[in-house]
Amino acid sequence: MKALNLFRKRVNIMLMVCLLIGTFSCKDETEIHSSDFNVTQDIEVSKMGDWLSGTRNASDTSFDMPVLHFKNEQIYLQTIEKLNEMNLEERENYFKKIGFDGAYTLWKQADEELDQIFDNEDTLQLEKLIIDYKIKYAHIFSFNSINTYDITPYFTFTDNDLSLVGNIKGYVVIGNVLKAPQNNSPLYKVDAVAASTRASGAEGKSDFIGFKNASLTINNGNYRSTMIIGRMAKGNSLAVAFNTKKKAALYIKNATTNYSADLALHSAKVYRSRNKIVCPYGNELFVMDLNVETIGNIFDADADNFKCSFGENVGRRLFNNIQVF
Numbered sequence: 026m027k028a029l030n031l032f033r034k035r036v037n038i039m040l041m042v043c044l045l046i047g048t049f050s051c052k053d054e055t056e057i058h059s060s061d062f063n064v065t066q067d068i069e070v071s072k073m074g075d076w077l078s079g080t081r082n083a084s085d086t087s088f089d090m091p092v093l094h095f096k097n098e099q100i101y102l103q104t105i106e107k108l109n110e111m112n113l114e115e116r117e118n119y120f121k122k123i124g125f126d127g128a129y130t131l132w133k134q135a136d137e138e139l140d141q142i143f144d145n146e147d148t149l150q151l152e153k154l155i156i157d158y159k160i161k162y163a164h165i166f167s168f169n170s171i172n173t174y175d176i177t178p179y180f181t182f183t184d185n186d187l188s189l190v191g192n193i194k195g196y197v198v199i200g201n202v203l204k205a206p207q208n209n210s211p212l213y214k215v216d217a218v219a220a221s222t223r224a225s226g227a228e229g230k231s232d233f234i235g236f237k238n239a240s241l242t243i244n245n246g247n248y249r250s251t252m253i254i255g256r257m258a259k260g261n262s263l264a265v266a267f268n269t270k271k272k273a274a275l276y277i278k279n280a281t282t283n284y285s286a287d288l289a290l291h292s293a294k295v296y297r298s299r300n301k302i303v304c305p306y307g308n309e310l311f312v313m314d315l316n317v318e319t320i321g322n323i324f325d326a327d328a329d330n331f332k333c334s335f336g337e338n339v340g341r342r343l344f345n346n347i348q349v350f
Contacts, residue, residue, distance in 0.1 A: 067096040068104065070125045073196065076203040091125060093190055094198040101199050105186050113306065127192045128180060135162055135178045136278075143247070143273040151273055165193055167211040177279040179213060182206035214268065214279055232258045233266045233310060239347050241328050245336025247272045248280060252302075252331055252340075254288070256349065261317045263290070265302050267309045269333060281307055286331040286340075290315070292324035306334075322349045 074088030095101040108116055120130050142154045155176055159168055166178035180188050182195035184206035191197050195206035235255040242251045250269040257264050265288065269280040284304040291297045298320070302311045324347055331340035 067100045068123070069094045070123060071198065073192070073203075076198050076201075090192055090194065090196075091127065092192045092196050092198055092203075093125060093127065095200075097200055101190070101197065105190060108189055109307075127190065128188050128195065129190075131165060131193050132178060132180065132188070135166060136281075139176060139178065139278055140271070143271055143276070143278060145273070148274050151276070155276060169213045171213060172277075174276050175213065175278070176276050177214070179211040181209070181211055183208035183210065183212040233264055234258055234350075235266060236347050236349065239326065239344055241331055241340045241342045243331060243333070243336075243338045243340040245333070245338050248282075248333075248335040250282070250284070250331075250333045250335065252284065252286060252328070254326055254328075254344070254347065256317055257312060262312050263315050263317065263320065264310060264312045267304055267311075267333075269335065280335070282333045282335050284309075284311075284331075284333050287329045288313075289327040289329075290320055290324055291327075292321040294321040295319060295324070317349050320349075323347065324349075 070091050071094045072088065073090045073092050076092070076094075077088065095104065108119070111119065116129065117133065120127065139158060142151065142158060145151045145154060159176070162178055167181045168179065169175035169177065180193075180195065182188075182191075184191070184195055187195040187197060187204075187206050191206070195209075197204050233255055234257075235253040239254040240251055241253075242249060244250075248269055248271050250267065252265055252267050254263070254265055256262065265286070267284045269282050270277045271280045283306045284302070286302040288300045288302055289297055290300070298315055300313050300315070302313075304311050326344040326347055328344070329341045332338065
């Protein structure tokens with residue numbers, strides 16, 4: 026009997042230990058997961074006026090404008106990496122949680138407002154709404170001065186990272202240093218079908234060069250999505266760039282979606298190279314693990330299953346004798 030009681034006590038003790046270990050383990054995992062993007066002393070929302078002393082371009086910037094202050098370069102880079110992994114809802118919740126209306130939040134609001142305007146079927150009312158829209162956002166965004174039918178709100182600077190974590194002027198603070206965008210002018214998107222285009226939008230996409238007669242387009246309602254085969258100017262890797270525009274009467278705006286396609290390449294040097302192209306939401310460039318030297322200066326391409334999330338239409342096309350330049 027004593028032995029049985031002793032055995033029961035041992036079992037109970039072991040169960041308690043296991044429960045305690047499990048509780049602590051779950052707690053640790055939860056804390057680690059939930060604290061990835063908690064606002065701590067590592068990231069804070071401050072004001073531009075706190076960092077403007079002795080800074081060039083200070084006269085061009087509002088002292089009351091909010092700016093994110095990162096403890097150091099590592100925290101800054103980790104934040105960008107985490108935000109790039111988030112979906113739209115997670116990003117919006119993050120910025121809402123820290124109370125930061127920066128470049129991304131303001132652009133998202135303006136883009137959603139323009140989306141609703143583009144759904145207007147009354148042409149006269151559409152034109153009035155567009156005029157009012159451009160007046161409303163003229164002091165925040167830049168509008169295409171080359172193509173006046175492009176109503177897309179562009180940032181007044183060009184920097185992929187700072188368009189995500191910067192304020193509306195593209196500033197952040199890292200350590201005790203105010204960081205400004207390297208390019209303080211907008212970069213308007215051009216037609217992806219144009220030959221030898223230096224496209225823009227996703228990271229490194231300004232270094233993309235499209236090949237002649239190497240584009241494929243699908244239409245889903247008033248959305249027109251294009252993929253173009255090309256190469257990166259730096260490194261000479263083959264790549265595929267994507268572009269989607271929403272149309273309303275004569276007007277267009279850039280639209281964000283995801284893309285996928287199957288692409289088979291073959292040439293005198295390569296029998297057949299199969300590539301699964303996947304660009305998640307917000308990305309518009311896919312760099313292949315294949316360079317120009319490997320494929321040669323002339324090759325064929327078989328594009329299939331090109332689609333995006335705006336509709337069910339699928340694009341396919343065989344390209345012959347694509348010339349690399």
